[in-house]
Amino acid sequence: MAKIYYEADADLGVLKGRTVGIIGFGSQGHAHAQNLHDSGVDVVVGLYPGSKSWAKVQEAGLKVGTVDEVAQTADVIMILVPDQVQKQVYDDHIAPHLTPGKTLMFAHGFNIHFNRILAPEGVDVSMIAPKGPGHLVRRVYTEGGAVPALVAVHQDATEGALATALAYGKGIGSTRSGILETTFREETETDLFGEQAILCGGLTQMIKNAFETLIEAGYQPESAYFETFHEVKLIVDLMYEGGMAKMRDSISDTAEYGDYTRGPRVSPPAQKAEMKKILDEIQSGQFAREWILENQAGQPHFKALRRINAEHPIETVGEEVRGMMAWLKQGK
Numbered sequence: 581m582a583k584i585y586y587e588a589d590a591d592l593g594v595l596k597g598r599t600v601g602i603i604g605f606g607s608q609g610h611a612h613a614q615n616l617h618d619s620g621v622d623v624v625v626g627l628y629p630g631s632k633s634w635a636k637v638q639e640a641g642l643k644v645g646t647v648d649e650v651a652q653t654a655d656v657i658m659i660l661v662p663d664q665v666q667k668q669v670y671d672d673h674i675a676p677h678l679t680p681g682k683t684l685m686f687a688h689g690f691n692i693h694f695n696r697i698l699a700p701e702g703v704d705v706s707m708i709a710p711k712g713p714g715h716l717v718r719r720v721y722t723e724g725g726a727v728p729a730l731v732a733v734h735q736d737a738t739e740g741a742l743a744t745a746l747a748y749g750k751g752i753g754s755t756r757s758g759i760l761e762t763t764f765r766e767e768t769e770t771d772l773f774g775e776q777a778i779l780c781g782g783l784t785q786m787i788k789n790a791f792e793t794l795i796e797a798g799y800q801p802e803s804a805y806f807e808t809f810h811e812v813k814l815i816v817d818l819m820y821e822g823g824m825a826k827m828r829d830s831i832s833d834t835a836e837y838g839d840y841t842r843g844p845r846v847s848p849p850a851q852k853a854e855m856k857k858i859l860d861e862i863q864s865g866q867f868a869r870e871w872i873l874e875n876q877a878g879q880p881h882f883k884a885l886r887r888i889n890a891e892h893p894i895e896t897v898g899e900e901v902r903g904m905m906a907w908l909k910q911g912k
């Protein structure tokens with residue numbers, strides 16, 4: 581069984597007298613910095629000079645400095661800038677200040693696992709990766725709960741790397757619900773696979789195919805949107821709460837029979853074979869190389885795909901249909 585750490589397994593005292601530097605104040609950064617601060621940890625946020633976030637950090641009552649200043653003063657440095665800029669920020673502004681005994685942390689293993697960032701020998705390298713977006717990490721913490729997280733140690737120079745990482749995890753709240761032990765390799769490969777094969781790539785493609793099938797057969801776009809897009813959340817919520825069994829308990833017998841008999845046809849063995857290929861590309865570093873080169877070229881393919889996908893009719897119809905649903909506007 582996987583090892584899971586809870587409140588009693590982590591000691592916030594490990595961070596006493598140490599400063600935690602949070603690099604970046606985006607989705608994860610704002611949540612980690614504020615949760616740690618509220619847990620009594622000495623936090624300072626590192627930004628590039630002229631960053632729009634400067635005022636936001638001060639409004640939140642936190643200390644702020646340039647990345648260089650923070651990397652110099654902080655004992656524990658968590659890198660929470662986008663994965664594709666981490667190497668440059670690290671090489672230019674963090675590496676020069678990494679004296680032995682410091683801790684370098686990540687919320688995703690990409691740059692360590694694919695050898696983009698090579699930390700010096702005397703430094704601890706670890707990961708706390710919350711399994712949810714930053715706004716949720718912050719909100720659930722303020723409500724007394726926590727988003728669960730993963731912990732991994734890549735380099736244990738001080739023999740205290742795990743204790744420091746777990747203290748950090750407790751500071752952002754995650755020991756309240758549990759921190760699962762993993763490795764940089766497992767986290768990186770499963771995270772990329774999940775977002776490509778099912779969570780982001782798989783799901784959106786499936787929804788688009790179903791929507792287009794109904795539109796091409798002449799049905800109203802609004803009906804197509806409700807049936808193939810809107811209801812996805814209702815079904816997923818049931819599975820999230822009680823597994824596939826709870827979802828199948830809630831739907832009609834007709835729906836359940838269609839599920840068993842037609843589902844396998846839209847997900848034939850060829851689809852699983854393709855998933856295996858996608859996993860191979862992740863494991864071999866082929867996907868990492870493609871994404872790194874794409875960024876070096878200024879993201880031409882990425883930006884074209886972003887535009888093409890934003891122009892799909894499902895997005896315009898969706899906006900109109902969501903406009904009918906008053907309860908959705910509250911979250912905006």
Ligand code: NAD
Binds near residue numbers: 628631633647688714
């Ligand atoms: P983000 O895009 O929300 O935030 C990035 C922050 O970095 C912004 O404040 C931006 O101003 C700053 N930044 C951008 N370029 C910079 C530069 N050159 N120098 C200094 N600062 C710069 O990023 P995020 O989604 O919070 O991701 C941070 C890390 O957390 C990544 O490793 C990501 O994989 C990981 N992670 C994200 C999520 C998520 O749901 N967003 C979940 C788990 C882990």
Ligand code: MG
Binds near residue numbers: 771772775
């Ligand atoms: Mg992910």
